[in-house]
Amino acid sequence: MWKYILKRIIALIPVIVGVTLIVYFIMSLAPGDPATTILGDQATPEAIAQLREEMGLNDPIIIQYARYMLHLARGDMGTSYKTKKPVSIEVFSRFPATAKLSVMAITFSTILAIPLGMLAAVKQNSFFDGASMIFALLGISMPIFWFGVLEQLLFSLKLGWLPSSGNDYWYSIILPAIALGFHNIASVARITRSSMLEVIRQDYIRTARSKGVPYGTVIRRHALRNALIPTVTVLGIQIGALLAGSTLTETVFAWPGMGRFMITSISGRDIPSVLGCIIIFTLCFSVVNLIVDLAYGFIDPRIKGQY
């Protein structure tokens, strides 16, 4: 198993190189000079030239990229163009907030989605099936920034229950986590439902019923665990969507996370910061998927032996 983990981690290296390559070149070729962007509308030509020199922007892009990668190989993610702080500090000071938000959102959506998908499958083609799937789909259907504002209007302004933005109290996370998590209910509920539909047609479910086990118990004891395998896969993949969704959610709720930082970095052409975020996002995504793959082992004994 450790060998397997090690293999996966080594396999990450080309992915990181690929990701940085793509993003570095997209960002470098993008119109919009970082120096001009920092200095703004009222800059003088001399100031722009001076800053470009300071930032090392006058070298060819290939050289800049190579320099960046050399630093990265030594674990140095460079310095933010905009704030001049090390990117690692910029990114890691925001990472916990994003991680917390993502975990809460995943938890929220999973708690709702798995029972929803299960029940929909058990009562396939019934009214409940359709209704619960539509409910799940509502989340994916509403643009996250719109839903977020509606949440703020209702829970913060009208009812005064929860803070509208920021991260001042432990319960500040509730609204953004709901906004972000609601978006993911559909995918999780959908996959739970369809894998459940498949599982409840399996012979071993029939075997269990032939033993005289009540249907509800059969579903809980036999079907759920088997149906969870694809669900867990989707949860892993959802992390990607979640991280992307966090950019919007964090902006709406002034959540001090990486997504928001990445957006401002992109628009500020702060290439080292963008790359820092992308690398962390990629690492997260990969590590979560590794954990998911390992989790199969705990859910499904058949897979355990294969590592």
Place this chain on the structure above:
Amino acid sequence: MAKKKQTETVVMTANGEQVIKKQNLALETWRRLAKNWSAMVGLAIVIVLVLCAVFADVLYDYDTQVIKQNISNRLQAPSGEHPMGTDEVGRDVLARIVHGSRISLEIGLAANVFSLTVGGILGAIAGFYGHRVDNIIMRIMDVFLAIPGTLLAICIMAALGSSIFNLIIALAVSGTPGYARIVRGAVLPVRDMEYVEAARAIGCTNKRIIFKHVIPNSLAPVIVQATMHTATTILTIAGLSFLGLGISPPTPEWGSMLSAGRAYIRGYAYLTTFPGLTIMITILAFNLLGDGLRDALDPRLR
């Protein structure tokens, strides 16, 4: 020996049934789909949207009703004359939503066709040739997959600037690896099936096998993905608009309408409500239809 003989009869019987079914696959799928009321609702909405898009010009004239401003008439609440009110420069919101269906569907369709073509071909090649080719293509796709689609689209839009064409490119690029993965996944089992072996045995070229055998068999998951991805596309456009990377006015695009309207959400809620609901219903419809199609096309649930 006895057993074997009989098993074969059985297989034949079973196959006999399958053969009959295969001929009517489209019909059968339709029958199963028709039974699913939520999928039918989705389909009905999609049809209405397509009709809106096709007949948009008949309903509202683009130059005089959709983009023409009328400042004195700005921010009118919904009324008989303007069922969804007017926006900040006095344009009829309904007219813009109707014409917006054209933009959204166009972009969704174009981005999907692009992703599907490129991703599909890459995935098919990867799945079909396997080994080295597969490894190289899929590792590249993994790199793209590792970047969340929306973020990739944001980067590309920032780099290319905002126009409908660039938006299509951005969405298409971020959608490609998904298709590649799906098609490859669909091709892998097909590749080893006997009839492909047979086709190879009679000297079919690989290209011919891909187009004649492999692709038709990968259709089901691709249809589902296309339906779902259209919904995702529309949502991504809205997100990009929110970040100021969407489509330029006065083009009536739903996402940019919603995003522009959010500044007015407190005083003139209808400016967000109607575009928001439109997006919501559209995405809902595509997802319902996609879910229905998935169920209908899934042989395991047949």
Place this chain on the structure above:
Amino acid sequence: MKKSVKILALLLALCMLASMAACGSKQETPAAPANNGSSTETKTETKTETKPEAKPAADLHCAVDAETVVVCTADETPSVTCRDHNAVAGGYVNHLTYETLLALDRALAPQPCLAESYTYEEQADGSVLWTFNLRHGVKYHNGAEMKAEDVVASLEEAKVMPKVATYAQSFNNVTAKDDYTVTMTTDGPSASLLYDLCSNGNSICPADLIKSGHDFNVEPIGTGPYKMTEWKISESLTFVAHEDYLRGAPQIKTVIWKIIPEGSARTIALQAHEVDYVIELDSNDMKLVEDDPNLTLMNIDGLSHNWLTINNEVKPFDNKLVRKAMNAAINKEDVVTVALNGAGIVAPGQTPYGQLGFDGTGYDHYDVELAKKYAAESGVDMSTISFDIICSDDTKRRAAQVVQDNLTSLFGMNITLSSMDLATYLSETAAGNFEGFIGGYTSSDMMSFLKGVYHSSNINASNKTRTNDPQLDAMIEKALATVDNAAREEVLKECSRYLNELCCQIPLYQKATLSAHNANLQGCFTGASGRFWVEEWYWE
């Protein structure tokens, strides 16, 4: 389903309880009675002595307590140093922690601040020697006293920091004559020196810290009314009162500086009493704030001058009459209504209204007939003109739509709009890769406005119309060298009139500075530049 609804309700109820509990604890923060001087007589020896403090806080509906203000702004400062950014957001926080030799007063005139007084005399070589006498006993946040060497070190550092160097060009040879006297020279008479010294980039910091490489971005040390105690990245900055502040310790002891990027979210937070003061109020929410008795709206005529900029190097915009025709054809009232929701005024001239040296004479207002006349005289078939307008945010997009509609319906011009993000917009427009865009320039004095927007030396930078007019350059340089206010005003007015005639670009609006705060917060004055003085605030 039912169960999940119940669970949700329970969860929400729990949250409510928790938030109530949190509110309770908030009010218990021990707070000295401060200068409010109210209700101190109820003080008892019991443990509940903080209660009287809690009550007024509840009445005030303030976000935290009666000694704290929560300020909310859209953008996070890139840096809390004074010389490593040139962001507006950074300027706000710089005003809390740093001070400059001179500072602009409410009427935007430079007044002594850390310097007590100054004199200047012309030298034999034509340069001018300025002598600044510093205040005595000004304490930094770390307790050290401000001395002349600090001024020297600070101004010299400003010269080499690219983000602020622009404001450090006018002075040279900064030297400390004694602990409380600083001299510097300018190349000839300079009106801009005094304004430059007011700029945040020229804030005074302790020389020893500058030399030892102290990280001002972690611990900004200046002489300002507040010192920063905490910076939660992306979230908030916390400042506490500088008790040794030269004008006396501020009444508000704690300032929490929150970052909320979304306009509607800022207003919601204000209305929900999560914050007390919103710096950038979304113009769409103006009416909501006005209608709310608990809130006060501040709508100040701003200095930000915004235009439809057209590239004068591109045909047919090199033709003055074409520009004038376009200028007269655009209904600016509509632009203000649509783009700003009324929170601003129609720009009445080519230079910012409200600043020393403004003159609207010769400027054409919205007049369709006049527009047609200019168009006819220009000899250009206006309907053949097609161009693209770049817009980089929602307000600009709205403005551009009105422009597009006006010019299309009057002349049949073919106009497209393109959205660009700020970075692309800045680079493209600076490089002249554009035909038209909606842009603007904010400056607190007319000289830097004219120099930045129209001087030929700023082509490829802030002179985006790419105007290259030697006569205009000469006038601007003359104004810069005129130290006397009245004389300078005359030169500037002449310049304004000249520009009204030249019509390099099409002024649209001057954006108002909109801010809003809890009605119980007093002493809030906002200047036209958007500057405000937290040290003067108090709760009542």
Place this chain on the structure above:
Amino acid sequence: MNEEIKNTKDLELDIKNLVVEYRTPGGVTQALNGLDLEIEKGKTLGLVGETGAGKTTTGLSILQLIPDPPGVIVDGSIKLAGEDVMLKSEKEMEKIRGQQVSMIFQDPMTSLNPVMPVEDQIAEVIEMHELGEDGKPISHSAAILKAKEMLELVGIPGDRGTEFPHQFSGGMKQRVVIAIALACNPKLLIADEPTTALDVTIQAQVLEMMKGLREKYGTSMLMITHDLGIVAEICDTVSVIYAGRVIEHGTLEDVFDFTRHPYTEGLFNSLPDLDHRENRLKPIKGLMPDPTNLPKGCAFCPRCDYAMEICKTEKPPRVYRNDEHYVECFLYNEQNIKEGGLLGR
């Protein structure tokens, strides 16, 4: 005329005129078409027929586990030891399943839950139905203990109980399935092709074992199979099912030695004759009729070498050769059925 005799029989299972349909949008499949079946206490009935004839449906009907939708029991009665299961509630059925009746399914590979240790799967049925010594429901540890005993009984070391199904071979999985089925000493065991998925050598072992266990516990058995060899080995009576109907029924001897129905005949002819290997196999021509569209008359007539005009239009009546043995075929009447078959057997 046979009523009185029948009533005196001590029947463990008595199915009368069972009609089951699968109603799908594609049409109504007639799975069972008036099926009659009887098993005496302690006896074994072989239910023989091709795939799709309705054998498994019969088994599932007894347990009331027909997938619904689309399956519907339209008509008929199923009596277990005299009690009609169709009248039982789901709760009552749960008590019957696994305790009074249990079923061994066709494919041991898929019949076990892949993510549950096998001893837990055996213990589950014990926990469901058995009481501990204190009269309360049996404890988990006691159930596990009993499960291990059951494993030993079917020839698997008890300490392998903590393993998962994928760690067992096919034959061993089937043993586990049998252990589950027998764990509560059911009165009736339904074995749905229990050996089809197994190797021939394993088949024999499993059959031997089942035979032994049946004798040990006196269990009645419904042996569903298409393998006549197994029937000969293990059954007391045989019912041949075709298109959801029993077309020939009798004791083992009746059916094997006095074969009357052309279909049964066909089944025998499909078997290779080891003594006369030069004889060619004579498979039954054609395929099973489409169950959604059964012929109007005899369901077998399109494939029957002896078909007559009447076969196409009318359902053949039941003709008895003796008290037990009957056929549904127009070839026979009360006279000629006793005189030996037209088929030369």
